[in-house]
Amino acid sequence: MNFHVDTVDELELIGPDLPPTDLLVRLFHEEQPRVFDTQPVRFGCTCSEERVRNSLSIYSARDIEKMTTDEGIVTADCQFCGAHYRLDPATVGFEARK
Numbered sequence: 001m002n003f004h005v006d007t008v009d010e011l012e013l014i015g016p017d018l019p020p021t022d023l024l025v026r027l028f029h030e031e032q033p034r035v036f037d038t039q040p041v042r043f044g045c046t047c048s049e050e051r052v053r054n055s056l057s058i059y060s061a062r063d064i065e066k067m068t069t070d071e072g073i074v075t076a077d078c079q080f081c082g083a084h085y086r087l088d089p090a091t092v093g094f095e096a097r098k
């Protein structure tokens with residue numbers, strides 16, 4: 001494999017003159033790159049408090065107690081969208097008071 005990245009001018013990478021696909025082909029023509037049509041990207045995280053509660057439902061009250069913060073809450077952060085959930089420990093886990 002022989003890359004030609006060194007031959008790429010810095011400005012070429014950010015400039016409007018060369019479409020990214022052309023650059024890709026130029027650099028990796030030996031690999032026969034295949035370029036897919038662009039897909040619209042939509043932000044969508046499917047997390048919800050209900051899902052957090054579901055994932056916590058496998059834990060006992062004792063486990064939940066261990067997860068409880070000094071403030072007396074159970075917190076969960078979505079690693080994907082950064083949503084922050086704060087739950088009453090008494091209402092989560094399979095021994096939760098419904």
Ligand SMILES: [Zn+2]
Binds near residue numbers: 046078079080
């Ligand atoms: Zn999320």
